[in-house]
Every structure is written in structure tokens, then in C-alpha cells.
Amino acid sequence: MPFAVRSAGLARRLAWLLPMAMTVLLAAAAAPTPRPPSLLFITVDTLRADRLECYGYRQVKTPRINALAADGILVENAFTPVPVTLPSHASLFTGTYPWFHGVRDFTGSALGPERTTLAELLLAAGYRTGAVIGAAVLEARWGLDQGFSFYSDYFPPQPDRNWQQIAERRGDQVVRESLEWIEKNRQVPFFLWVHLYDPHDPYTPPAPYDGLYGSRPYDGEVAWTDECVGRLLDGLKKSGLYESSLIVLVSDHGEGLGEHGEETHGYFLYDSTLRIPLIFKLPGTDAPRARRVSGPLETVDVLPTVIDILGINGKTAAPEIQGRSALALLLGQAPPSEKPSLAEIMLPFYQFDYSPLSSLRTGRFKYIEAPKPELYDTAADPGEKNNLTGSVPDQAAGMKEALRRQMERTAAKKGQVAAPRITDSAMAEKLASLGYLAHHRKAAEPAPGSRLPDPKDRVGVYDLIFRGTYAARMGRLGKAAPLLREAVAREPDSFVGHFQLGVIYLASRNVREAEEEFQKTLELRPGNELSLLRLAEVYTAAGRFAEAETAYRKAILLSPKDYMIHFNLGGLYVTQDKWDEALAAFRKAQALSSRDVLVPVVIARVLLQKGDLPGALAAAGQALRLDPSLAAAHETALEIYQKMGKVAEAKKEEQILRRLQAGP
Numbered sequence: 001m002p003f004a005v006r007s008a009g010l011a012r013r014l015a016w017l018l019p020m021a022m023t024v025l026l027a028a029a030a031a032p033t034p035r036p037p038s039l040l041f042i043t044v045d046t047l048r049a050d051r052l053e054c055y056g057y058r059q060v061k062t063p064r065i066n067a068l069a070a071d072g073i074l075v076e077n078a079f080t081p082v083p084v085t086l087p088s089h090a091s092l093f094t095g096t097y098p099w100f101h102g103v104r105d106f107t108g109s110a111l112g113p114e115r116t117t118l119a120e121l122l123l124a125a126g127y128r129t130g131a132v133i134g135a136a137v138l139e140a141r142w143g144l145d146q147g148f149s150f151y152s153d154y155f156p157p158q159p160d161r162n163w164q165q166i167a168e169r170r171g172d173q174v175v176r177e178s179l180e181w182i183e184k185n186r187q188v189p190f191f192l193w194v195h196l197y198d199p200h201d202p203y204t205p206p207a208p209y210d211g212l213y214g215s216r217p218y219d220g221e222v223a224w225t226d227e228c229v230g231r232l233l234d235g236l237k238k239s240g241l242y243e244s245s246l247i248v249l250v251s252d253h254g255e256g257l258g259e260h261g262e263e264t265h266g267y268f269l270y271d272s273t274l275r276i277p278l279i280f281k282l283p284g285t286d287a288p289r290a291r292r293v294s295g296p297l298e299t300v301d302v303l304p305t306v307i308d309i310l311g312i313n314g315k316t317a318a319p320e321i322q323g324r325s326a327l328a329l330l331l332g333q334a335p336p337s338e339k340p341s342l343a344e345i346m347l348p349f350y351q352f353d354y355s356p357l358s359s360l361r362t363g364r365f366k367y368i369e370a371p372k373p374e375l376y377d378t379a380a381d382p383g384e385k386n387n388l389t390g391s392v393p394d395q396a397a398g399m400k401e402a403l404r405r406q407m408e409r410t411a412a413k414k415g416q417v418a419a420p421r422i423t424d425s426a427m428a429e430k431l432a433s434l435g436y437l438a439h440h441r442k443a444a445e446p447a448p449g450s451r452l453p454d455p456k457d458r459v460g461v462y463d464l465i466f467r468g469t470y471a472a473r474m475g476r477l478g479k480a481a482p483l484l485r486e487a488v489a490r491e492p493d494s495f496v497g498h499f500q501l502g503v504i505y506l507a508s509r510n511v512r513e514a515e516e517e518f519q520k521t522l523e524l525r526p527g528n529e530l531s532l533l534r535l536a537e538v539y540t541a542a543g544r545f546a547e548a549e550t551a552y553r554k555a556i557l558l559s560p561k562d563y564m565i566h567f568n569l570g571g572l573y574v575t576q577d578k579w580d581e582a583l584a585a586f587r588k589a590q591a592l593s594s595r596d597v598l599v600p601v602v603i604a605r606v607l608l609q610k611g612d613l614p615g616a617l618a619a620a621g622q623a624l625r626l627d628p629s630l631a632a633a634h635e636t637a638l639e640i641y642q643k644m645g646k647v648a649e650a651k652k653e654e655q656i657l658r659r660l661q662a663g664p
Contacts (some may be wrong), residue, residue: 002100032154037247037283037310038121039191040236042577044225045085045134046200046265047251049277050411051222058217064230065279068249070290073330077295078363079341083253083265083273085137088299089144091252093117094302095321103142104346104444106430111143115553116320118303119147119191124314132178134197148193152177154627170195170206171228177560179235186239194232198225199255201264202474215298218257246309247281250302259383260368261459262290263466266347269359269368270384274343278302280330283310289646291331293329296361298341301326322410326473342406351443351496352462354443355452360403367399371454375399433560461491465500472504495524502534513541527557533568540572548572563592567599571604579610597626598632608643618639631660 009436035118045426049055053062054069055076057432080088082098088102089109095118098104103111111117119129120188130150138144155167161486178194198205198221199265204488205220207214213220229249236242254273258264261473265273278297307313308325328334341361341505348354359368364379375388375396389396455462468483484501488494502517515538521531532555538550559565570585585607590599604619641650 006066007615014027031463033245036126036189036312038189038241039127040232040247040305041118041191041193041306042229042243042249043089043193043195044199044229044249044251044277045195045619046253046255047162047277048254048257048272049224049251049275051219052277054279055277057281058215060223062211062222062226063232064226065249065277066283068229068233068247069279070389072247072279073248073288073291075280075295075297075326075330077252077522078276078278078297078299079271079274079343080253080276080299081341083343083345084270085135085252086144088252089138089195090115090142092252092299092302093119093144095300097300097324097410098344098346099407100320100322100410102412103147104344105350106137108194110141111146113146114144114381115143115146116143117146118306119145119193121147121242121303121312122191122310123147125310126189129186129192130181130190131193132181132195134169134171134174134195138195144369149183150586160289160335168197168200171198171225175228175235178232182235182239182241186241193284198223198228198343201255202470212599218255243285245281246283246306247279248302248306249277249279250299251276251278252299261463263463266345267459267462268580269343269345270368271382272292272517273366280305280309282330291330291332293332294336295329296337296339296341297326297329298323298339301339301360302536304328314647318422330554340406341437342403342410342435344407346445349452352494353378353452354455354458354459357455358403358407360399360400360406362399364401365395367396367403369400369403370456371452372456373400389436403427407433458491461487461494461497464490465494468504471501472500472507477504477508481508495521495528498524499531499534502538506534506538506541509541514538515542528554529562529565532558533565536568536572540575545572545576561592563589563596563599564594567596567602570602579606582606583610595626596624597630599633600626601630604640605634606638608640613640617644620636629660631657634660 018583045189047097050563051057051063053060054066054074054108061229081091081270082088082104085107086106087098087103088149091098091099094101094111094115096115100654101115102109123129129148131145131148131152133151133153136153136155140151140153155169173195174194178192181192182190199218202509203216203217203221204210205224207222208324210217215224236245250650253265254275255265256268256272256494259272260268260270262268262272276299304313304321304323304325305327308327313325317497324339326337329337342359344356344358346356349356349477355371355444357370364377366376366378366384367373374387375392375395376384376386379386395532408522417645464483468480468487471480471483481501481504484497484504488498488501496515498520502514502521505514505517517536518538519532521528526530532551536548536555538553539545540547549569549572552565555565566585566587570582570589573585583603586599586606590603593599604616604623605643607616607619609619617637620633620637620640624637627633634653638650638653638657641653
């Protein structure tokens with residue numbers, strides 16, 4: 001057939017196809033762009049992998065997490081680089097190691113703005129970002145709020161706690177607020193981080209789990225948390241977003257539960273606290289289900305994996321990610337990883353003046369660098385009971401050198417990580433309520449050549465301090481004091497032991513003994529602000545007001561921006577009926593901490609005492625704007641309205657107080 005004829009025929013066919021092609025193109029142009037998957041990121045504090053049914057545990061029922069694993073991919077061997085809540089979350093959300101991002105303890109440096117978080121990446125990609133936090137150890141002040149347009153971390157005063165407020169909230173409260181946020185933001189792609197704190201000590205599961213697991217309260221907390229996760233997933237399903245969303249469930253660290261003499265976490269680097277659950281539920285109805293991958297994965301791998309799944313890898317700037325995407329592994333497109341895993345714990349050094357620890361895991365072997373090194377074959381000895389350093393010294397030496405190289409390779413450049421800062425006294429109180437002792441050295445690391453005790457050799461003292469502090473937190477002061485006295489008898493230079501014993505004596509009104517303990521802490525660490533603050537409280541309790549004021553003034557010179565010191569100084573002036581001085585101190589405290597709801601209430605009471613009713617009412621109003629359900633603020637407003645003769649307003653406050661007293 002001549003070319004001209006063939007061309008004419010082709011032209012006729014193209015002319016016939018052209019309208020159809022244009023219709024298809026126009027339809028494609030008019031079709032909406034597929035919505036990116038939303039991300040629900042659940043972190044469960046202090047959850048051991050081996051306490052979940054889907055990981056093989058049979059003594060606790062966790063049907064909701066089992067169902068999530070059945071809808072997704074379970075990583076059998078996942079590990080945190082640090083068994084402490086704050087630095088572990090910092091690694092999760094930056095994809096970097098603690099010795100790189102600089103958050104190495106819960107009382108150290110906050111996450112710096114130079115670090116890039118998952119929330120910042122997703123915010124830049126057009127996501128709505130929110131977080132609902134279960135405990136004060138993750139308050140915004142620590143820098144994890146970077147990139148979140150909504151960050152809920154308020155822990156209101158608890159009227160039933162007359163000694164030490166607990167700065168946490170139960171999982172059902174966290175879930176309720178999380179579902180409210182999802183409902184408000186369901187029309188757009190979102191990233192919601194939900195932090196459930198319940199498995200953290202003290203283990204006090206609500207009914208019926210307290211009865212079902214009476215002799216195993218930690219398991220009861222795990223079962224209760226499983227219910228909370230289920231409520232959250234049910235809400236997501238009700239919104240029609242479950243199938244299309246990426247869901248990640250992970251823990252920050254495990255729990256010792258007495259293994260190796262460690263009741264909780266943050267002291268050793270055994271797998272009881274390093275191994276964690278990790279589950280991915282991928283978006284889409286055709287996503288893989290009921291898959292199990294052996295791993296191993298580190299939590300620094302979670303961020304790059306998430307942005308790979310969401311399809312934003314390479315679309316946003318995250319130059320410092322040290323983890324690797326595991327998407328190919330999750331999909332069965334790559335063999336099991338040979339990547340080594342690293343970990344450290346600085347708490348023994350910061351808190352107790354013991355040696356820090358670091359570890360390297362390669363294959364079946366795990367090496368722990370300590371004054372007395374440890375090497376374990378975790379496949380043959382999962383409980384890490386048989387130290388092999390003496391029997392295979394070459395293996396231990398090789399892993400010691402490999403650990404040194406890996407830590408050096410992944411460390412921040414010199415000068416990029418600040419030394420730990422002293423936590424202000426208000427945060428120290430919150431941390432203490434959660435079981436964290438907020439005392440540490442001011443050095444970032446031990447001095448070269450220093451010979452510090454091996455934490456293994458001092459675990460008995462650590463256990464006494466922990467059990468004494470725990471008893472005090474539970475209000476059993478009579479039981480706490482003997483434990484701490486034994487701790488300081490065994491280790492006379494224990495700053496933490498003497499400090500905690502002083503706190504217990506002060507709470508027990510044993511003023512003379514409390515003074516002796518806090519004076520001892522000042523001998524051990526001169527100029528310690530928390531010790532000065534406590535000593536001032538001792539002097540106040542003894543009626544030695546001039547000495548108390550001197551101690552507060554010294555503390556203010558050391559920490560001029562610590563609002564709690566100014567607040568307590570105001571309380572000292574109130575004790576002496578020095579109302580003008582008290583008001584000035586409380587005003588200073590308010591200027592330094594505008595979020596503390598109790599400060600404006602106290603200011604209102606002082607102004608009421610001075611006869612400034614309009615000023616007192618304005619201060620009470622400030623408190624109610626911060627917390628509309630604060631009974632103390634409503635009581636103050638009621639008294640002010642009564643003195644003003646405003647009957648209708650007073651009656652309204654009475655009605656509000658009755659509703660608050662009746663409860664939900």
C-alpha cells in the first residue's frame with residue numbers, strides 16, 4: 001500500500017479518536033487528586049513487646065492491638081536507642097540518635113530548633129498536625145512540639161492529691177481529646193500523635209483490670225491500654241478513615257520488672273527495656289495484612305519509613321536522618337536487615353555519679369560497654385544472664401571497637417550538643433511525681449580517664465532509692481524513710497539519696513532531720529538550686545523566716561527565671577502578712593510562667609486580702625481562661641462577687657461549683 005494512502009487512513013482513524021482522547025484528558029483533569037493518607041501515630045509508654053499477645057504473651061488479653069497487627073505488619077525485633085521517655089521520643093521523631101540530637105536524659109537539653117521533626121516534615125507537606133500527650137515528661141518545653149499546630153500537654157491540679165501532684169492523665173482522657181481533634185480535622189490529611197502513659201509506674205489499672213490482674217498490675221495496665229487503643233481505632237473507623245490511614249503503634253522503651261535488679265527502666269541496657277513493640281498498618285484496602293518481619297529495626301528507622309510510605313520522601317528537607325527506610329523489608333521486597341543497633345543510657349551518670357552505658361547489637365550478639373563489659377548471645381540467652389566476655393574475649397574486643405566507631409560516626413559535631421541544663425523546680429516536681437529524680441551533673445559526659453562505679457555494682461543502692469521514692473509517691477512516708485536511710489548508709493555520698501530523704505523528712509514535718517539532709521546535699525553539690533529551695537521550705541516550716549528568705553534569694557541568683565522560686569518566696573511573704581512583697585513575687589512568677597493556672601488564683605487571693613476587688617476579679621478571670629473547670633478560681637470569684645454585692649453573678653458561680661462537685 002502506497003505511503004500516502006496509509007497516511008490518509010491513519011489520519012482518519014486519529015480524527016475519529018481525537019474527541020474520545022480529549023474527553024478522557026478532560027475527565028482526568030477534572031478528577032480530584034487522590035487524598036494523601038492520614039497518619040495516626042500511637043506511642044505507648046513503657047510497653048514491653050513480650051507483654052502483648054501478638055508477641056507471644058499468654059497471661060494478658062490484648063485483642064485490640066492483636067487486631068491492629070492482623071491488619072498490618074508486626075516487627076518482631078525492634079529496639080530503642082535509649083530506654084527513657086523523652087530522648088526516645090526525640091529519636092523517634094527526628095530519626096537520629098540521642099548523642100546526635102542532644103536529648104540524652106529527661107532533665108537534659110531540650111530538642112533544639114535546628115533539628116527537623118516528623119511533624120515539621122508533614123506540616124511542610126500540607127498535613128494538619130496535632131498531638132495529645134499523657135505525661136509532663138513530654139511537655140512542649142522539651143522541644144517535641146516543633147511542627148505541631150496543636151499540642152495538648154496540660155495537666156490540671158488534682159484536688160485529691162494533698163502532697164504531690166501527679167503530672168499525667170489516664171488513657172481514656174487522652175483518647176477522648178484525640179477523637180475530638182480527629183473529628184475537627186477529618187476533612188484534611190492529618191498527622192495525630194497520641195501518647196498513652198498508663199503502663200508507666202505506678203501500676204494502678206482501673207476496674208475491671210485491677211481485679212482481673214490483681215497480682216500483676218503491670219499486665220493490668222497493658223490490658224487497660226489495649227482497651228484505650230481500641231477506643232481510638234473505633235473512633236477512626238467511625239470517621240471512615242481507618243482503611244485509608246497509616247497507623248503506627250510503637251513504645252518508647254520497655255520495663256525491667258525486676259530483671260537484673262531493675263524494677264523500672266533507665267538504669268541498664270538489657271532487652272527488657274530496649275526491645276519494644278512496633279506495628280505498621282499501611283493505608284489502602286490492598287495493603288499487606290497479618291505479616292510478620294523479623295527485623296531488626298531501630299526506632300530511628302521509623303521516621304524514614306513513614307515518609308516513604310506516605311510518599312513524601314525527597315519532597316521535604318530532612319538532611320540529618322540517620323535511620324533507614326524499612327518499607328521494602330515490610331513489603332517482603334528485601335531480605336532481613338543486617339543493620340547493627342546502638343543504645344546508650346546516661347541516667348546513671350547524670351543522676352547517680354555512676355558510669356554511663358552504651359551497647360551494640362550485631363546479629364545474635366550484643367555488647368554492653370561498662371567498667372565491667374558484658375557480651376551476650378541473645379539467641380541462645382535471651383534473658384542476658386550469661387556474660388561471655390571471658391570466654392570469647394576476641395568477640396568482645398571486636399564489638400567494643402565496632403561500638404566506638406559507630407558511636408563516633410553517628411555523633412554530632414563537636415560543640416553541637418549542649419551540656420545538660422538544670423531543670424527548673426516546677427518541672428522537677430512534675431518529674432518527681434512520675435518517678436523521675438531530676439538531679440544530674442552539669443557535664444555532658446564523664447571527664448576523660450575518670451573511673452566511675454559500674455551501675456551493676458550499685459544496683460542495690462539504686463533499688464533502695466527507687467523503692468523509697470516509690471513508697472513516698474504512694475503516700476507511705478513511714479516506709480520510705482528507712483529505705484532511704486539504708487541507701488545513704490551504704491553510699492554516704494549519694495546526693496540523690498540524701499535529697500530524697502530530706503524530701504520525706506520535710507513531708508513528715510521532721511524539720512531538724514530535713515535540714516541536715518539538705519545541708520548534706522549542698523556539701524555534695526554546692527549551689528544546687530533545688531537543695532536551696534527545699535532548705536528554704538524547711539526554714540519556713542520552722543518559722544525561721546529571715547533564713548528562708550536568704551535561701552530563696554540565693555536560689556534566685558542561681559536561677560532567676562525559675563518561676564517556682566519566686567512563687568514560693570511569695571508564699572513566704574504571705575505567711576508573714578507582707579502582702580505587697582507577696583504580690584510582687586507572685587507577679588514575677590506569673591511573668592515567667594503564664595501557663596500556670598494556680599498563680600493567678602493566688603494573685604486574686606492576695607488582691608482580695610488587700611481590698612482590690614476589681615483587680616482580684618480580673619486575676620480570677622485569668623485563671624478561668626486557662627482552666628474553666630478550676631474550682632479554686634470559681635470559689636475565689638464567688639467570694640469576690642459576694643463582697644461586691646453582685647448577687648446574680650455570685651449565684652451563677654455557686655451553680656458552677658455545684659456542677660463541678662457533682663462530677664461528670
